[in-house]
Amino acid sequence: MLPRPHALRRSAAVLLLIAAGGLAGCADPRADVALAAQSALVGMPKGTxxxxxxxxxxxAASGALEFFTYRAGSIDYYAPPPPPVGYGWGYPWGYPGWRHRGLDYDPWDYYPPRPGDVVDNRCEATFTLRNGAVEQLVYRASSLGACAAIVQNCMALVPQSLPPRPTPSG
Structure with missing residues (x-):
């Protein structure tokens, strides 16, 4: 007996919800910091x-506006390994020129880079200031997570909103 069409639609919807939930769990926290900074840093004084x-x-300056541009990130090229030396002995510690990505792990990378890959992790952030205060923050980025390096120190100065405390009764 074949399954009913509405049962197939229901199971397809459940699978889509599971997939969406799984992808939401892979969010890049550095990108979230960069996105939050676009609104949290508005009004920050120039000196700060x-x-x-x-x-x-x-x-640069244009009339009453000032523009401050910051850059962060890197482009990494993963060199292919050299041909084996001798009779297949190779290098027991890894091939020269291969750069391991220990501390800059990006959760969006589903597989490690292969030899010959170019990984672009650059960000350019431009702050627009009017009357000595930040009015706007705009990114030009290949990796929004790289923008967090520019704004993370400033975000530490922004007061975080705390949940309201419960009032004691009695």
């Missing part, structure tokens, strides 16, 4: 921005 983000790579 310079003290937490440092001196910008570029700056």
């Amino acid at each position: 921005l310079l003290s937490c983000a440092g001196v910008p790579h570029r700056q």
Whole structure:
């Protein structure tokens, strides 16, 4: 006996919900910090921005507006291993030129880079200031997670909203 069409639709919907939940669990927390900074840093004074983000790579002014641009990240090239030396002995400690990604693990990488891969993790953040305060933050990024390196010190200065405390009764 064949399954009923509405039973197939229901099981397909359940599978889609499970897949969506699984992908939501893989979110990049560094990208979340960068996205939150776009609204949290609005209104920050120029002096505070310079003290937490440092001196910008570029700056420009146009009328009442100032633009501070910061860069972070890198492009990593994973060199192919050299041909084996001798009669197949190779290198027991790994091939020269191969760069292991120990501390910069990105959860969006579902497989390790292969020899010859180029991994682009760059971000350029431009702060627009009006009257000495941040008005807007815009990213140009190949990896939004790399933008967190620019704004993380400034985000530490932003007061976090705490849940309200329960009032004692009596």
